[in-house]
Amino acid sequence: MSEQQHxxxxxxxxxxxxxxxIERNIRRAGISNAIRHFTDGSSALNxxxxxxxxxxxxxxxxxxxxxxxxxxxxxxILARVKSNDRLxxxxxxxxxxxxxxxxxxxxxxxxxxxxxxxxxxxxxxADAIRQLGLFLSVIQVPEVEAKG
Amino acid sequence: MSPSPVDLGESARKEAxxxxxxxxxxxxxxxxxxxxxxxxxxxxxxxxxxNLNYTDWVAHTxxxxxxxxxxxALDERIETARRGYLLSHDERFAAGVxxxxxxxxxQVDFLQKLTVDNPRQQANLVALRQEVAEQFKAIDVSIAxxxxxxxxxxxxxxxxxxxxxxxxxxxxDAMEIEEKRxxxxxxxxxxxxxxxxxxxxxxxxxxxxxxxxxxIFVILRYTRDLGVSRAELRRxxxxxxxxxxxxxxxxxxxxxxxxxxAYIVSHDLRAPLVNIMGFTSELEAAxxxxxxxxxxxxxxxxxxxxxxxxxxxxVDLPESIGFIRASTKKMDRLINAILQLSRQGxxxxxPEAVDMGALLSGVxxxxxxxxxxxxxxxxxxxxLPTVFSDRLALEQIFSNLIENALKYLKPGRPGRVDxxxxxxxxxxxxxxxxxxxxxxxxxxERVFELFRRAGTQDQPGEGIGLAHVRAxxxxxxxxxxxESALDQGATFRVSLPLRLTSSEPSR
Numbered sequence: 001m002s003e004q005q006h007x008x009x010x011x012x013x014x015x016x017x018x019x020x021x022i023e024r025n026i027r028r029a030g031i032s033n034a035i036r037h038f039t040d041g042s043s044a045l046n047x048x049x050x051x052x053x054x055x056x057x058x059x060x061x062x063x064x065x066x067x068x069x070x071x072x073x074x075x076x077i078l079a080r081v082k083s084n085d086r087l088x089x090x091x092x093x094x095x096x097x098x099x100x101x102x103x104x105x106x107x108x109x110x111x112x113x114x115x116x117x118x119x120x121x122x123x124x125x126a127d128a129i130r131q132l133g134l135f136l137s138v139i140q141v142p143e144v145e146a147k148g
Numbered sequence: 149m150s151p152s153p154v155d156l157g158e159s160a161r162k163e164a165x166x167x168x169x170x171x172x173x174x175x176x177x178x179x180x181x182x183x184x185x186x187x188x189x190x191x192x193x194x195x196x197x198x199n200l201n202y203t204d205w206v207a208h209t210x211x212x213x214x215x216x217x218x219x220x221a222l223d224e225r226i227e228t229a230r231r232g233y234l235l236s237h238d239e240r241f242a243a244g245v246x247x248x249x250x251x252x253x254x255q256v257d258f259l260q261k262l263t264v265d266n267p268r269q270q271a272n273l274v275a276l277r278q279e280v281a282e283q284f285k286a287i288d289v290s291i292a293x294x295x296x297x298x299x300x301x302x303x304x305x306x307x308x309x310x311x312x313x314x315x316x317x318x319x320x321d322a323m324e325i326e327e328k329r330x331x332x333x334x335x336x337x338x339x340x341x342x343x344x345x346x347x348x349x350x351x352x353x354x355x356x357x358x359x360x361x362x363x364i365f366v367i368l369r370y371t372r373d374l375g376v377s378r379a380e381l382r383r384x385x386x387x388x389x390x391x392x393x394x395x396x397x398x399x400x401x402x403x404x405x406x407x408x409x410a411y412i413v414s415h416d417l418r419a420p421l422v423n424i425m426g427f428t429s430e431l432e433a434a435x436x437x438x439x440x441x442x443x444x445x446x447x448x449x450x451x452x453x454x455x456x457x458x459x460x461x462x463v464d465l466p467e468s469i470g471f472i473r474a475s476t477k478k479m480d481r482l483i484n485a486i487l488q489l490s491r492q493g494x495x496x497x498x499p500e501a502v503d504m505g506a507l508l509s510g511v512x513x514x515x516x517x518x519x520x521x522x523x524x525x526x527x528x529x530x531x532l533p534t535v536f537s538d539r540l541a542l543e544q545i546f547s548n549l550i551e552n553a554l555k556y557l558k559p560g561r562p563g564r565v566d567x568x569x570x571x572x573x574x575x576x577x578x579x580x581x582x583x584x585x586x587x588x589x590x591x592x593e594r595v596f597e598l599f600r601r602a603g604t605q606d607q608p609g610e611g612i613g614l615a616h617v618r619a620x621x622x623x624x625x626x627x628x629x630x631e632s633a634l635d636q637g638a639t640f641r642v643s644l645p646l647r648l649t650s651s652e653p654s655r
Contacts (some may be wrong), residue, residue: 018419
């Protein structure tokens with residue numbers, strides 16, 4: 001796990017409850033990485049692209065993305081991340097309630113790495129998040145290339 | 149652009165009025181024409197009859213004239229015969245005289261008969277008869293005198309015969325003049341009647357010409373009006389079709405909007421529901437260490453366990469969590485139902501030729517087990533039409549309707565579901581008729597609303613089926629409604645276009 005310690009998990013989720021449940025279940029899976037939570041798209045994008053401690057300038061990250069956000073669509077954030085030279089290799093896990101086929105296809109087309117539909121049933125939800133945590137514990141996140 | 153119904157009524161009334169006026173005019177013209185023709189024919193016949201009559205009379209006049217001339221000749225001959233006898237004393241002349249006397253009498257009789265209609269000639273004849281008698285007397289006297297042997301010319305000069313012959317001659321002249329007068333009068337009358345006929349004919353001809361011109365004018369105008377109103381009708385028809393298309397499009401748009409709305413709402417409702425369910429589970433999980441703590445406290449230091457704390461942990465907490473869970477599960481089912489509905493609405497329709505007989509047999513077969521259990525039968529009418537529409541949507545509509553019919557049977561009455569369908573214009577109308585418990589008329593609209601149900605709530609269900617059926621029927625460009633009364637069974641009528649034209653907005 002030590003290798004993954006410095007990978008920041010950036011969670012973009014407008015629902016505080018969902019965010020809390022996701023965080024709890026990730027922790028229960030034994031993941032202790034820092035989790036940065038944003039409830040709207042613009043501040044999340046700002047952090048990803050421009051913050052001094054953000055992934056574009058400093059260190060690898062993994063994005064947990066909800067599609068239904070108050071200020072913009074999650075797919076817009078996905079497109080921005082995947083078109084940014086410094087961020088395009090950052091893994092993006094779309095975690096949302098939408099199970100619309102065209103929406104799922106669109107996200108994969110835009111370069112999303114994993115698409116997970118939040119199960120309504122909590123047991124399944126908790127299960128899914130814990131499995132996601134286990135998944136996060138084994139995946140390799142590429143280093144952000146140094147500038148220049 | 150689309151005409152209002154008021155315009156329609158107005159134009160129809162106008163047309164009816166124009167037609168009445170036209171009919172009256174044409175019939176009037178025809179009657180006038182026929183009356184004129186009849187008048188002309190009658191006049192011609194009268195004039196002709198009168199002319200024939202006049203001709204007869206003219207001929208008659210000529211006959212009278214001839215008879216007068218004959219009489220004149222006979223009278224001259226008797227005078228000649230008398231003179232012959234007086235000169236020659238030849239008895240043959242005397243015999244001639246007697247013979248001529250008889251002939252003259254007969255001729256006068258003949259004249260009298262001929263002119264029986266003319267009092268003037270009759271008066272003339274009375275005078276003539278007298279004059280003839282006087283002539284005869286003079287002839288007799290002179291012959292008797294001559295036979296007596298006297299050859300006295302003085303006697304001859306005393307003779308009245310010559311004078312009476314002259315009188316007779318002038319009488320005959322008078323009669324001839326009278327006949328000529330009659331002839332002239334009759335000719336004049338005939339001429340005037342002919343002239344009258346010509347006048348009448350000209351007037352009638354003009355009248356007929358006028359009637360014909362009027363009729364042609366009216367017919368032309370009517371034909372033009374007819375053309376105008378036919379064009380108007382065509383325009384209205386096209387307008388009507390447009391209106392129907394617009395109405396259908398509006399319905400579909402409204403339906404689409406509802407589907408989209410349902411989709412958004414169901415998604416937005418899901419998010420808080422996940423929280424409620426999630427934190428309820430967290431609560432439940434948190435309650436477990438609490439209750440084990442309580443158990444430990446009760447075992448090790450019962451004094452510190454307050455009654456209300458124990459009730460809260462052992463009764464209130466599990467009960468509350470149970471209610472929350474039951475409610476969230478119900479809400480989850482409802483949201484899933486809406487989601488399913490909206491997902492249906494977003495499915496792209498694939499119109500194809502669907503043999504409804506086969507489709508409904510399939511639906512009936514899948515429900516066979518169910519209907520056998522209930523002791524009900526599903527009867528499909530033969531010759532169900534083929535429609536060009538979306539197979540899956542049709543299947544869902546009819547399986548929902550037939551399933552509903554089986555679901556709401558009247559207890560104690562063997563169930564029977566009849567499905568029939570036939571063509572009406574460009575549409576197909578299907579009836580799903582059951583003999584079940586029926587629906588109160590006040591609930592007829594309600595049953596099609598989402599999550600609304602009617603009657604005794606003794607059957608499981610969320611109130612989705614008929615809302616789904618209606619949404620599908622709208623999507624197929626159709627309608628669905630119900631005719632029913634409590635305990636009288638229900639008939640669900642689905643009216644669909646024979647051909648589904650994909651006029652849906654692309655998604």
